Amino acid sequence: xxxxxxxxxxxxxxxxxxxxxxxxxxxxxxxxxxxxxxxxxxxxxxxxxxxxxxxxxxxxxxxxxxxxxxxxxxxxxxxxxxxxx
Amino acid sequence: xxxxxxxxxxxxxxxxxxxxxxxxxxxxxxxxxxxxxxxxxxxxxxxxxxxxxxxxxxxxxxxxxxxxxxxxxxxxxxxxxxxxxxxxxxxxxxxxxxxxxxxxxxxxxxxxxxxxxxxxxxxxxxxxxxxxxxxxxxxxxxxxxxxxxxxxxxxxxxxxxxxxxxxxxxxxxxxxxxxxxxxxxxxxxxxxxxxxxxxxxxxxxxxxxxxxxxxxxx
Numbered sequence: 001x002x003x004x005x006x007x008x009x010x011x012x013x014x015x016x017x018x019x020x021x022x023x024x025x026x027x028x029x030x031x032x033x034x035x036x037x038x039x040x041x042x043x044x045x046x047x048x049x050x051x052x053x054x055x056x057x058x059x060x061x062x063x064x065x066x067x068x069x070x071x072x073x074x075x076x077x078x079x080x081x082x083x084x085x
Numbered sequence: 086x087x088x089x090x091x092x093x094x095x096x097x098x099x100x101x102x103x104x105x106x107x108x109x110x111x112x113x114x115x116x117x118x119x120x121x122x123x124x125x126x127x128x129x130x131x132x133x134x135x136x137x138x139x140x141x142x143x144x145x146x147x148x149x150x151x152x153x154x155x156x157x158x159x160x161x162x163x164x165x166x167x168x169x170x171x172x173x174x175x176x177x178x179x180x181x182x183x184x185x186x187x188x189x190x191x192x193x194x195x196x197x198x199x200x201x202x203x204x205x206x207x208x209x210x211x212x213x214x215x216x217x218x219x220x221x222x223x224x225x226x227x228x229x230x231x232x233x234x235x236x237x238x239x240x241x242x243x244x245x246x247x248x249x250x251x252x253x254x255x256x257x258x259x260x261x262x263x264x265x266x267x268x269x270x271x272x273x274x275x276x277x278x279x280x281x282x283x284x285x286x287x288x289x290x291x292x293x294x295x296x297x298x299x300x301x302x303x
Contacts, residue, residue, distance in 0.1 A: 016202070019125075019139040038136075045201035053198045 004076045012072065015050050016043050028072040036071075044069060055079050090277040091247065091289035094254075095159040097151050098301045099127075100268040105301045106154060120267055124150060131157070135219065142183040142206035143267070145215045148174065148260035151269040152216045159273055161254050162220055169253040171224040171246050172213050173239060176261040179209045179230050212260055225250050234259045234270065234298055236291035243274060243289065259298070270298050 009023045012032075016039065030036040033044070047069050051057045057079065059065055068078045097106045102123050104111040113126050124146050128138060133153055141149060156162070161170055183206045190200045205211065210228035217226065225246050229238060239257045246252050258271035274289045287293040 017139045018136075020136060042140075042202050042205055049198050049200065053196075 001076060001080065004079065005072055008072050008076055008079075011050060011054060012047070015046050026072060028076075030071060032069055032071055047075070051075075051079070055083060057082050089247070091244070091274050092277045092286035093272050093289055093293055093297075094275045094286055095155050095273040096258075096271065096297055097154045098268070098270045098297070099147060099151050100270075100301060101266075103301070104154070106158065120147075120262070120265055137215075140202060141215060142180070142186070142203070142211070143262050144176075144180060144182060144209065144260060145206060145212040147262055147267055147269050148212035148271075149215050149219065151258075151260065151271045152220070152256060155256065155271055155273050156220055161273070161275075162222075165253045167221050167223040169224055169251055170220070170222045171243075171250070171252045171255045172216060172222060172226040173229070173242055173246070173255065173257040174210075174213055174227075174260050175229040175231055175235060175239065176209060176259060177230065177232055178261060178263040180207050180211070182262050182264065183207055216256070222256075224252055234295075236294040236298070239272075239294060240289065240291045247274075247276070258294075270294075272297070 005028050006023060009026045009028070012018070012026070013021055013023070018037065021037070026037065033039050044065065048059055048065070051059065059068065068074060095107065097104070102112060102116075102118055104127065111130075113123060115122075118126065120143060124143070127150055131150070131154065133150070138146060138149065183203060187200065187203045187207050190198055190203060209230065210226070213226045213228055216222065227242065229235070229242075231238060243255050243257050246255065253276065255274040256271060257274060258269070260269045260271070261267065272294055277286070287297070
């Protein structure tokens with residue numbers, strides 16, 4: 001799980017152009033939106049693309065997004081759970 | 086027309102690794118920087134703190150920083166109401182630089198992942214929006230596409246806005262980028278005050294803008 005979390009941090013930084021942020025700056029349990037990294041609605045769409053492009057996972061129900069993208073750890077948990085099935 | 090006179094209160098030009106403003110001429114120490122390297126170096130040198138900058142497309146980064154350097158040296162937001170500040174920008178390549186980036190994300194049917202964050206910049210006037218958001222500008226704005234820098238258009242349309250709207254100041258000019266060829270030339274226009282007649286500010290005219298534009302382009 002920790003390996004996936006670090007990989008996700010790198011991918012999020014690259015995909016969202018978070019130039020001034022390093023892997024160590026991201027708390028895996030901190031909220032990605034609002035506070036924390038302060039991401040916006042376009043970033044949310046980019047995260048959906050990231051999951052599909054890098055992990056082959058499509059989010060069928062948009063309502064799930066809030067839970068899946070709460071933090072880096074919740075994203076990692078979703079990936080781990082759904083790539084198994 | 087009321088006979089009101091207007092002046093170019095400040096200006097900034099950015100072109101191929103060089104920034105020129107009244108009394109300042111900056112070229113980075115490293116030669117032959119790419120646009121990405123150059124604009125990042127300029128952002129850091131000017132100590133701008135605006136994380137959203139990194140998410141912008143190249144056209145917006147160029148226009149945003151050029152405007153930033155003008156407003157940093159000549160702030161208008163405290164002197165005028167948001168609605169009294171207008172923006173007229175222009176270029177020749179529209180948003181083609183970003184359109185091509187977006188096309189890369191959709192051209193391969195086997196790897197079709199349209200990028201939302203690139204897509205939102207596939208219009209040239211987004212740069213105007215970025216400058217407005219940063220500086221809380223709510224006045225008239227327009228973005229024109231013309232083959233080359235057209236100072237007559239900027240003067241004519243600018244004067245029209247001054248005369249027909251409640252506009253007190255105007256940021257106008259040229260913001261052009263396509264691949265590694267880029268240039269921005271922005272001018273801050275204000276009404277000339279009575280007691281400033283004969284001051285050192287150039288008159289707001291196509292001729293003055295051409296003089297400044299071609300001065301650094303040659």
